[in-house]
Amino acid sequence: MEKSERRKTITKRILIGVGIALVLSYIVFLFVTTNFLGSNNISTEITYRSTAEDVVKATGLIVRDEEYVSASASGVLVYNVSDGDKVIADGDIATVYNNQQDVAALTRIEEIDEKIAFLESLGGASTTVNVGIDTINNQLNDKLIYLEKQINARAFDNISAAEDDLMTTIYRKQVITGQQGSLVEKIAALEAERESLRSSTGQPAGAIKAPAAGYFVSSVDGYEKSIGVDKLDRLTYSEFEQIEPAEVTDPSCVGKIIKGVNWYVVCPVSSDEAANISRNSDSISIRMPYAMTETIPAKLLYVNPGNGEDQTIVVLQCNYMNSGISRVRREPVEIVVNTYEGLKVSKKALHDDTVTRTNYDDDGNDIGTESRTVQGVYVEYGNELVFKQVDIKFSGDDYIICNETPAEGVLFNGSTITLYDKVVVEGGDLFDGKLIQ
Numbered sequence: 554m555e556k557s558e559r560r561k562t563i564t565k566r567i568l569i570g571v572g573i574a575l576v577l578s579y580i581v582f583l584f585v586t587t588n589f590l591g592s593n594n595i596s597t598e599i600t601y602r603s604t605a606e607d608v609v610k611a612t613g614l615i616v617r618d619e620e621y622v623s624a625s626a627s628g629v630l631v632y633n634v635s636d637g638d639k640v641i642a643d644g645d646i647a648t649v650y651n652n653q654q655d656v657a658a659l660t661r662i663e664e665i666d667e668k669i670a671f672l673e674s675l676g677g678a679s680t681t682v683n684v685g686i687d688t689i690n691n692q693l694n695d696k697l698i699y700l701e702k703q704i705n706a707r708a709f710d711n712i713s714a715a716e717d718d719l720m721t722t723i724y725r726k727q728v729i730t731g732q733q734g735s736l737v738e739k740i741a742a743l744e745a746e747r748e749s750l751r752s753s754t755g756q757p758a759g760a761i762k763a764p765a766a767g768y769f770v771s772s773v774d775g776y777e778k779s780i781g782v783d784k785l786d787r788l789t790y791s792e793f794e795q796i797e798p799a800e801v802t803d804p805s806c807v808g809k810i811i812k813g814v815n816w817y818v819v820c821p822v823s824s825d826e827a828a829n830i831s832r833n834s835d836s837i838s839i840r841m842p843y844a845m846t847e848t849i850p851a852k853l854l855y856v857n858p859g860n861g862e863d864q865t866i867v868v869l870q871c872n873y874m875n876s877g878i879s880r881v882r883r884e885p886v887e888i889v890v891n892t893y894e895g896l897k898v899s900k901k902a903l904h905d906d907t908v909t910r911t912n913y914d915d916d917g918n919d920i921g922t923e924s925r926t927v928q929g930v931y932v933e934y935g936n937e938l939v940f941k942q943v944d945i946k947f948s949g950d951d952y953i954i955c956n957e958t959p960a961e962g963v964l965f966n967g968s969t970i971t972l973y974d975k976v977v978v979e980g981g982d983l984f985d986g987k988l989i990q
Contacts, residue, residue: 595980603897611820613886619777623805626759637876640763647761658754768811790864818869827865840887849873893947895954902930910966933975940985
């Protein structure tokens with residue numbers, strides 16, 4: 554009986570010991586996997602080079618030194634220059650004709666001249682033996698794709714040339730395949746039509762000259778005399794708010810001349826934004842996304858703080874001109890204060906950790922270590938996490954741009970992220986040296 558009780562006690566103790574051993578083994582397993590082997594729930598992102606901009610957005614008023622152009626003769630007006638074209642003082646801007654029929658005839662004559670030049674350029678296409686139909690078809694596909702890309706990119710300055718290039722290739726294919734017949738006959742017919750039109754077209758009734766040198770614009774909006782260029786250095790926000798276009802009542806007004814090379818963008822911004830623009834005045838540029846696709850350089854000319862006003866007036870000077878810019882007046886403006894290039898990292902990856910460095914004296918002797926808590930990211934390196942300090946150049950809403958080659962002394966221990974690093978953006982219990990599965 555006593556032996557039986559003793560065996561039960563021993564068995565019970567063994568079972569308890571085994572249970573305790575299993576529990577301890579499980580605890581050790583969790584400790585090792587959590588602290589040394591990591592977790593399969595870690596998510597990483599590859600670092601790539603990227604560019605970010607520090608942009609101030611405002612609604613700007615375009616101010617120019619402008620002079621109205623008046624017609625000295627009545628009739629049907631035909632402009633000889635396009636919006637944004639340079640003109641010289643007393644140069645021809647437009648021609649006045651007696652009636653619309655004469656204008657239509659002249660327009661047709663210009664079309665015939667272009668068509669004849671185009672057909673003459675195709676003179677040797679029908680006898681070309683080195684260009685096969687497959688080659689022409691491939692060219693057509695390429696030019697059609699290029700035109701589509703220009704349209705999607707809103708590259709308006711390139712669309713017309715791309716259309717002409719496509720039509721030239723289409724016509725060339727028709728010539729090669731015999732679908733266009735004799736070019737000589739077509740050219741002769743066009744020449745005959747041109748001579749007939751010339752003989753029936755009346756002489757111009759007069760001409761319109763440029764009153765000054767500058768850029769011509771065929772429309773007016775009433776802002777031409779609302780604010781003088783000489784008053785921009787003292788324009789306040791209250792005065793800016795009161796600027797309105799005047800009604801142009803002169804029926805002889807047919808356009809305007811933008812005099813001089815420079816034009817000005819007047820923008821109300823906050824005092825902090827004005828200070829930011831001033832600090833980076835050597836590198837600013839502007840975009841007007843609804844008027845042009847380019848980013849153009851600008852010069853900070855004036856910063857006019859208001860007396861107790863919430864807004865500060867900044868005046869930027871530009872000298873780039875094209876047809877789109879020549880017509881803009883009140884436009885959303887993006888002032889690009891600075892551009893930053895570096896390695897793009899998600900803000901979710903940022904952590905604080907302690908790094909250590911070894912200090913040496915002038916003779917190269919180890920004089921001890923020093924530790925400091927810095928901001929950085931965890932990088933997957935093999936099956937281990939490595940903490941790397943970052944030098945932030947720009948901070949956006951959900952990402953940062955990091956300096957790839959920080960200046961000497963910026964990093965505490967001289968180590969930072971590199972291109973194509975696998976940066977941890979999600980994961981728990983992260984630390985330097987942690988082993989991961």
